[in-house]
Amino acid sequence: MINEQAxxxxxxxxxxxxxxxxxxxxxxxxxxxxxxxxxxxxIPEDAASFASFGTAxxxxxxxxxxxxxxxxxxxxxxxxxxxxxxxxRSVIYR
Numbered sequence: 648m649i650n651e652q653a654x655x656x657x658x659x660x661x662x663x664x665x666x667x668x669x670x671x672x673x674x675x676x677x678x679x680x681x682x683x684x685x686x687x688x689x690i691p692e693d694a695a696s697f698a699s700f701g702t703a704x705x706x707x708x709x710x711x712x713x714x715x716x717x718x719x720x721x722x723x724x725x726x727x728x729x730x731x732x733x734x735x736r737s738v739i740y741r
Contacts, residue, residue: 649690652679653706656686658714662734665690666706677703678727681718683734697733698740701725707741715739 653666662683667690669678680696698706704721711717715737720729731738 649692649694651690653708655708655710657736658710658712660686662686662736663688664708664710664716665694666708667694668703676701679704679706679721681706681708681716683736696728697730697738699727699729701727711739717741 648670649667651665651667655664657664663686665682665684667680669680679700679702681698682690682694682696684690684694698718700721702721702724704724707719709717717739718741720740729740
């Protein structure tokens with residue numbers, strides 16, 4: 648099950664930056680993930696995240712003036728995935 652926490656539409660209106668957690672069953676702990684989906688779309692159950700952390704966190708997502716994605720990576724969290732580019736957009740981790 649997907650629990651959406653935040654959604655921000657890109658400056659060009661093409662994508663939604665979504666922040667969510669995924670319930671992977673009782674054997675897994677909390678997580679926070681980020682993915683791009685088409686603007687206005689529903690996050691699919693099998694969404695491919697470009698950032699994934701092993702903790703519940705506020706990633707403080709934002710689009711900068713150049714169309715880059717900015718996220719605050721949680722300190723001390725296990726990093727499952729942390730891509731530098733997604734769909735041609737740079738990802739900046741603060």
